[in-house]
Amino acid sequence: MTSEIPRKGLLMLLVALGLTKGGVVKASKDQLVNCTCENPHCKKPTCQGAWCTVVLVREQGGHPQVHRGCGNMNPELCLGRPTEFVHHHCCYRSFCNHNVSLVLEGFIASDMTSRNSSTQLWLITHFHEHGSLYDFLQRQPLEPQLALRLAVSAACGLAHLHVEIFGTQGKPAIAHRDLKSRNVLVKSDLQCCIADLGLAVMHSQGSDYLDIGNNPRVGTKRYMAPEVLDEQIRTDCFESYKWTDVWAFGLVLWEIARRTIINGIVEDYKPPFYDMVPNDPSFDDMKKVVCTDQQTPTIPNRLAADPVLSGLAQMMRECWYPNPSARLTALRIKKTLQKLSHHPEKPKVTH
Structure with missing residues (x-):
């Protein structure tokens, strides 16, 4: 991974959290949705915005971090596809971001192998330490x-x-x-x-x-x-x-x-x-x-x-x-x- 990627991931996170300049979507008070707010810039556990956001970001050498909040700027991010360093998700109902889980591109893989003359299809997913x-x-x-x-x-x-x-x-x-x-x-x-x-x-x-x-x-x-x-x-x-x-x-x-x-x-x-x-x-x-x-x-x-x-x-x-x-x-x-x-x-x- 190049040193460029963490900077891009951080920039995408700042944009997603509305901390850089970008197109503002104006919504009336009746159109605002309530969202879970869990990111370093939250002042309260909830926020209001034109939509709710979930942003999964991985910096170089670190584990992915999930940030939840509100969106009022840069609606074009909602249409972006996940990459190996950032995944941005938007939803438009109150608290719809609360239970959303995202993955980064490359974190899930599949394979096909043969054991005892039998073909096996493998799907590799996240490890959950508590098991089933x-x-x-x-x-x-x-x-x-x-x-x-x-x-x-x-x-x-x-x-x-x-x-x-x-x-x-x-x-x-x-x-x-x-x-x-x-x-x-x-x-x-x-x-x-x-x-x-x-x-x-x-x-x-x-x-x-x-x-x-x-x-x-x-x-x-x-x-x-x-x-x-x-x-x-x-x-x-x-x-x-x-x-x-x-x-x-x-x-x-x-x-x-x-x-x-x-x-x-x-x-x-x-x-x-x-x-x-x-x-x-x-x-x-x-x-x-x-x-x-x-x-x-x-x-x-x-x-x-x-x-x-x-x-x-x-x-x-x-x-x-x-x-x-x-x-x-x-x-x-x-x-x-x-x-x-x-x-x-x-x-x-x-x-």
């Missing part, structure tokens, strides 16, 4: 606020997958189809991100095309929704796959809730339906429990002792409705969890 949510819950009991932080951030990721975003930097709607605690990673800031999209399906309103392959009954059997197990899912309807994600997300919430400390009481980690099916359940095992017997995991009674976690328990029930279309949407889950997570105490890992 499954691993994290195995070793870590949760204070209620940390449990909510994990749940909210995972819900934000699922809502982002499910929504179609239009525009030059848009994305199709995506259904995961294998959502489980092993496919949710815990980042160093104790927020979750959703991983392993190998079975995901995409849909855009423009093409109205679904690529689901020949077998709609895919995923992890323990987390399969009843309509998948009994093969009643509408394979031609994208919403159907989003509904199965919501069923599975309810099971992930149950795993989090079980490991949450309430009045000094916490239970050991167990997978969903641990007391109803074998360790490696078959389709028939799961179909009998979920479809025939219409069983769902037992929600710990102690959740009722906490007004916030009792709301979490109700949300699980609404994720497990037998009628898929009656289940909550990922967006509703996200918004409800954000309302529940209002306590200002900073989450921490207990040892």
Whole structure:
């Protein structure tokens, strides 16, 4: 890397933060959006601007730094592509920059290799030291606020997958189809991100095309929704796959809730339906429990002792409705969890 690049990165950051001259976008007071402000020049935790910004900058020899704030100048930066030293993102709704995570060009790679005469495709992503949510819950009991932080951030990721975003930097709607605690990673800031999209399906309103392959009954059997197990899912309807994600997300919430400390009481980690099916359940095992017997995991009674976690328990029930279309949407889950997570105490890992 040349010495030019850090200067360019710093200049781009200064421009993005509005600290150099540039074109000003005038917006009326009604048009201003509230944004999270986390950069060296913030005077308050929030700011108002014509749009919200997230800027990821790497200086020479250092780790990337994330700066969040407001934008009123240099709107052309919003259209720029990420480089190896800066990534600039704009959004136009209040606090839409809060949960945005960016990567720099070159930080993610892929490879194809051969082992034992078998071709393997590798995707190299960021390292998350806490591992999967499954691993994290195995070793870590949760204070209620940390449990909510994990749940909210995972819900934000699922809502982002499910929504179609239009525009030059848009994305199709995506259904995961294998959502489980092993496919949710815990980042160093104790927020979750959703991983392993190998079975995901995409849909855009423009093409109205679904690529689901020949077998709609895919995923992890323990987390399969009843309509998948009994093969009643509408394979031609994208919403159907989003509904199965919501069923599975309810099971992930149950795993989090079980490991949450309430009045000094916490239970050991167990997978969903641990007391109803074998360790490696078959389709028939799961179909009998979920479809025939219409069983769902037992929600710990102690959740009722906490007004916030009792709301979490109700949300699980609404994720497990037998009628898929009656289940909550990922967006509703996200918004409800954000309302529940209002306590200002900073989450921490207990040892």
